[in-house]
Amino acid sequence: MFAKPFAFVALCLTSALAWANPDIQHWDTDNGAGVYFVPAPELPMVDISVVFNAGAARDGDMPGLAKMTSAMLDEGAGGMSADEIATAFADVGANFGASSERDMAVFSLRTLTEDQAFEQALTTYSQILAKPDFPQAPFERIQQTLLTGLQAENQSPKAIASRAFYENLYPSHPYGVMPNGTADSVKQLTPEDLKAFYQQYFVSRNAVVVIVGAVDRSEAEQIAERVTAGLAAGEAAPALPQVAELKSAELIHKSFPSTQTTIVMGQPGISRDDPDYFPLYVGNHILGGSGLVSMLSDELREKRGLTYGVYSYFRPMQQLGPYQMALQTRNEKAEEALTVLRDTVKNFVETGPSEAQLTAAKQNITGGFALRVDSNSKIADYLAMIGFYDLPLDYLDNFNDRVNAVTVAEIKDAFKRRVNADKMLTVLVGGETEKQ
Amino acid sequence: MQMQKLKILAWLAMLIPGLALAQVSEFELENGLKLIVKEDHRAPVVVSQVWYKVGSSYEHNGITGISHILEHMMFKGTENLEPNEFSQIIADNGGEHNAFTGRDYTAYFQKLHKDRLEVSFKHESDRMRNLIIDSAELIKERDVVAEERRMRTEDNPKAQLRESFNAAAFMSSPYHHPVIGWMSDIHHYQADDLRDWYQQWYAPNNATVVVAGDVEPKTVLELAKKYFGPLKPEQVAELKPQTEVAQKGLREIKVKAPAELPYLMMGWKVPVVTTVAEDKAWEPYALEVLAGILDGGNSARFARELVREQQVATNVGAGNSLFSRLKDLFVIAGTPANGKSVADLEQAIREQLQRLKDEPVTEQELARVKAQVVADTVYEKDSVFYQAMQIGMLETIGLDWMVGENYVDNVKQVTAEQVQAVANKYFVDDRLTIGELVPQPLDGSRPAVTTGDTHVR
Numbered sequence: 037m038f039a040k041p042f043a044f045v046a047l048c049l050t051s052a053l054a055w056a057n058p059d060i061q062h063w064d065t066d067n068g069a070g071v072y073f074v075p076a077p078e079l080p081m082v083d084i085s086v087v088f089n090a091g092a093a094r095d096g097d098m099p100g101l102a103k104m105t106s107a108m109l110d111e112g113a114g115g116m117s118a119d120e121i122a123t124a125f126a127d128v129g130a131n132f133g134a135s136s137e138r139d140m141a142v143f144s145l146r147t148l149t150e151d152q153a154f155e156q157a158l159t160t161y162s163q164i165l166a167k168p169d170f171p172q173a174p175f176e177r178i179q180q181t182l183l184t185g186l187q188a189e190n191q192s193p194k195a196i197a198s199r200a201f202y203e204n205l206y207p208s209h210p211y212g213v214m215p216n217g218t219a220d221s222v223k224q225l226t227p228e229d230l231k232a233f234y235q236q237y238f239v240s241r242n243a244v245v246v247i248v249g250a251v252d253r254s255e256a257e258q259i260a261e262r263v264t265a266g267l268a269a270g271e272a273a274p275a276l277p278q279v280a281e282l283k284s285a286e287l288i289h290k291s292f293p294s295t296q297t298t299i300v301m302g303q304p305g306i307s308r309d310d311p312d313y314f315p316l317y318v319g320n321h322i323l324g325g326s327g328l329v330s331m332l333s334d335e336l337r338e339k340r341g342l343t344y345g346v347y348s349y350f351r352p353m354q355q356l357g358p359y360q361m362a363l364q365t366r367n368e369k370a371e372e373a374l375t376v377l378r379d380t381v382k383n384f385v386e387t388g389p390s391e392a393q394l395t396a397a398k399q400n401i402t403g404g405f406a407l408r409v410d411s412n413s414k415i416a417d418y419l420a421m422i423g424f425y426d427l428p429l430d431y432l433d434n435f436n437d438r439v440n441a442v443t444v445a446e447i448k449d450a451f452k453r454r455v456n457a458d459k460m461l462t463v464l465v466g467g468e469t470e471k472q
Numbered sequence: 473m474q475m476q477k478l479k480i481l482a483w484l485a486m487l488i489p490g491l492a493l494a495q496v497s498e499f500e501l502e503n504g505l506k507l508i509v510k511e512d513h514r515a516p517v518v519v520s521q522v523w524y525k526v527g528s529s530y531e532h533n534g535i536t537g538i539s540h541i542l543e544h545m546m547f548k549g550t551e552n553l554e555p556n557e558f559s560q561i562i563a564d565n566g567g568e569h570n571a572f573t574g575r576d577y578t579a580y581f582q583k584l585h586k587d588r589l590e591v592s593f594k595h596e597s598d599r600m601r602n603l604i605i606d607s608a609e610l611i612k613e614r615d616v617v618a619e620e621r622r623m624r625t626e627d628n629p630k631a632q633l634r635e636s637f638n639a640a641a642f643m644s645s646p647y648h649h650p651v652i653g654w655m656s657d658i659h660h661y662q663a664d665d666l667r668d669w670y671q672q673w674y675a676p677n678n679a680t681v682v683v684a685g686d687v688e689p690k691t692v693l694e695l696a697k698k699y700f701g702p703l704k705p706e707q708v709a710e711l712k713p714q715t716e717v718a719q720k721g722l723r724e725i726k727v728k729a730p731a732e733l734p735y736l737m738m739g740w741k742v743p744v745v746t747t748v749a750e751d752k753a754w755e756p757y758a759l760e761v762l763a764g765i766l767d768g769g770n771s772a773r774f775a776r777e778l779v780r781e782q783q784v785a786t787n788v789g790a791g792n793s794l795f796s797r798l799k800d801l802f803v804i805a806g807t808p809a810n811g812k813s814v815a816d817l818e819q820a821i822r823e824q825l826q827r828l829k830d831e832p833v834t835e836q837e838l839a840r841v842k843a844q845v846v847a848d849t850v851y852e853k854d855s856v857f858y859q860a861m862q863i864g865m866l867e868t869i870g871l872d873w874m875v876g877e878n879y880v881d882n883v884k885q886v887t888a889e890q891v892q893a894v895a896n897k898y899f900v901d902d903r904l905t906i907g908e909l910v911p912q913p914l915d916g917s918r919p920a921v922t923t924g925d926t927h928v929r
Contacts, residue, residue: 076514078514079850079853079854080850081850081851081854110770118770118780119771119776119780122769122770122771122775122776123771123840125769125770125771126768126769126770126771126772126840126843126844127771127839127840127843128843128847129843129844129846129847129848130847131769131851132770146851147847148847148850153847174780177779177780177783180783180786180809180810181786183810184733184786184807184809184810187732187733188732188733190732190914191629191730191731191732191733191911191914192628193627291915292914293730293914293915294626294627295622295626295627296619296622296623296626296627326563327559327568328547328556328559329556329559329560329563334556337616338555338556338612340612341611341612341613341614341615341616341619342615342619343616343619344616344617344619344620344623364619364622364623364627365619366618366619366622396560396563396564399563399564399565399566400563400564400566401566402566403564403565403566403567403585403588404566404567404568404585405566406515406516406517406566406585407517407566407567407568407583407584407585409515410514410515410517410856411514411515411854411855411856412854413854413855
């Protein structure tokens with residue numbers, strides 16, 4: 037046996053802090069944005085996000101509006117062109133990202149903390165947020181890009197199924213609008229629509245600032261002030277309307293020239309502050325949320341070879357987000373797979389998990405907690421969630437205790453009240469049965 | 473302004489040596505198993521990966537994809553564990569685990585609290601030599617893999633093109649066939665095929681164990697000796713070279729599939745770090761910088777000129793294959809913008825390449841690409857998993873993990889003249905394969921049993 041150890045100069049091994057939970061610091065900026073900060077001194081970099089309550093749920097009768105507004109921010113700001121903005125970031129190795137879903141519009145910056153790099157990245161980022169120009173020529177190009185994206189959806193059975201699922205799950209609620217919009221709507225958008233949307237929602241009282249990285253408290257305070265200083269104070273977005281339950285079971289079948297049928301099934305699920313959150317989360321972990329060892333995976337993949345992957349999850353949102361389960365199977369097995377899926381869910385709602393299953397789920401969830409906060413980017417995601425949904429600052433500290441407190445009886449009770457196996461929305465997208 | 477940018481770059485260059493927070497230790501057990509430990513004490517977690525030198529490029533026709541389905545079967549029980557029991561044990565220990573198969577490797581991993589590393593070693597060492605391949609389980613798993621193939625390839629028009637494109641670009645090289653295997657091969661694996669494959673490649677002297685995270689190398693070594701140490705080494709077969717025949721002219725293929733959007737792929741045969749001659753060792757890195765000039769983010773030439781200025785592409789990307797076991801492709805691929813054709817996009821790409829051949833890239837662009845590479849090496853350190861991946865992949869394709877540590881230095885040494893030189897040498901039609909996705913109607917192309925959409929309450 038031989039050993040050839042390579043040792044590099046260690047920069048700061050003294051800070052080998054084995055934090056179980058990140059130390060979250062919280063304050064408000066002068067103009068009313070909530071700030072969530074975790075110092076992470078080990079790497080010479082910082083992650084910054086500004087999250088607005090300005091997702092597609094605010095599109096109104098203009099689907100695609102939120103998405104396009106977000107996509108336009110780095111296309112021109114404060115007189116800088118798209119090329120100049122892109123170059124300003126690239127020259128110092130900084131990464132800028134924009135994303136927009138139903139609840140959140142997120143703008144993120146990752147940069148080195150070295151003075152000049154940091155200064156140039158932060159100045160550019162602040163300018164994008166505060167002074168977008170919405171110039172005409174880039175507007176038309178982005179419009180075409182969104183239209184091409186909608187065409188790409190038409191060739192993806194999964195995307196078709198997802199659209200049909202949301203539109204029918206939320207027939208009269210803003211969550212029924214797809215963030216990518218519709219071709220008709222996207223074609224009619226104008227720069228003026230985007231400016232109006234920006235002015236209403238991209239305001240500091242509607243924003244959360246997240247900072248994770250190698251900066252101290254006073255530096256973090258300056259960052260938060262700088263990225264929000266150019267924003268109008270404005271008002272927080274109003275509460276979204278409540279989601280109506282499905283009145284009856286519904287089955288939608290869309291023909292598509294594919295070898296597999298995509299099956300998506302579900303109903304309105306839970307909100308982020310839902311009192312049933314923990315029993316439903318832990319219960320679903322057992323049913324379909326734990327990958328290869330879940331009940332659904334066992335029934336559909338392990339026992340029957342019907343699919344490569346099947347899952348179920350609750351997506352907690354401002355109002356009731358979807359409870360969704362999905363799989364793909366060859367066309368001739370679609371009926372069988374759907375029957376197994378329904379029966380497994382129905383049985384679980386009726387009988388709940390065993391004590392042994394619950395114990396295993398708790399071990400898995402609580403034992404894996406360290407893995408969920410083992411990088412700056414994961415911590416930043418949690419801060420955005422805590423800030424946006426106004427969860428308590430000790431949410432992560434108490435997470436394992438809340439999971440451990442869940443009982444079999446609570447899971448059964450919560451599933452019986454909240455999941456109705458006889459009123460599921462089911463979407464099938466696929467081709468005809470292949471002749472053997 | 474330009475001076476300032478260059479100053480930043482100089483600072484970034486100095487940053488790297490001090491940045492190596494992590495210590496790397498390398499060991500080899502008596503049975504030939506390699507162990508590499510990378511310390512990262514930021515969080516109380518550990519990533520454990522076992523890498524085998526086997527993948528689809530080790531396969532021949534008739535059994536394509538066998539490395540991949542064997543990876544599936546590795547979860548189906550050993551002399552000591554029931555099918556799926558390993559997954560349950562990892563779950564009970566609060567861990568995550570999975571596996572992946574590529575052209576040049578098969579790897580298994582666990583992510584765990586740092587105190588649970590032993591669980592990983594105990595069962596990874598078990599399934600390295602004691603796997604049971606049961607015929608009934610295999611027949612079920614063939615169905616699962618067939619579903620995986622339908623999902624990834626059959627019902628995805630771009631993936632169909634990619635598969636045919638590789639099969640056209642590579643004739644005798646095993647990069648010809650897909651990692652997941654051809655469908656008819658998937659349907660016909662027999663238990664004995666897998667047993668032979670397992671026996672041949674799954675052995676301590678054909679494996680590298682990579683551990684990254686909040687661990688002490690000595691403790692990890694002791695654990696490795698305890699669990700992997702007793703395993704018997706295997707006579708590992710010498711791999712046939714399967715050298716790619718010389719290409720003698722432009723190759724073009726078309727794939728028709730139900731789709732709305734056309735897609736273009738162009739690939740040139742290029743040397744990689746493993747295959748390049750010693751005096752040309754800089755060439756793969758020059759190609760790497762060239763890829764950055766074209767597609768290194770939103771400020772690079774493709775985004776700036778093809779997407780924003782000429783509006784000929786909705787998206788277009790360039791990718792160099794630096795690290796693979798065999799000669800590979802430099803690929804440029806994209807979707808034409810609305811109202812533009814695949815031919816328009818190809819023409820625009822060719823003009824870009826001609827410019828790289830005619831003019832050296834500007835110092836500013838070169839500096840920008842290098843600044844991004846330097847920054848990315850800092851950002852990558854935020855992921856323990858990525859750090860372990862990098863080490864395992866390099867070792868398994870036959871390079872030293874140190875090659876990864878030297879990546880930034882090698883990129884930084886590339887000059888504008890070198891970028892121009894590789895552009896002229898490699899972007900020639902005799903090395904080129906072009907693939908085009910030709911969209912077919914999404915409705916009415918096949919008679920449907922249903923009469924269109926149905927909606928039942």
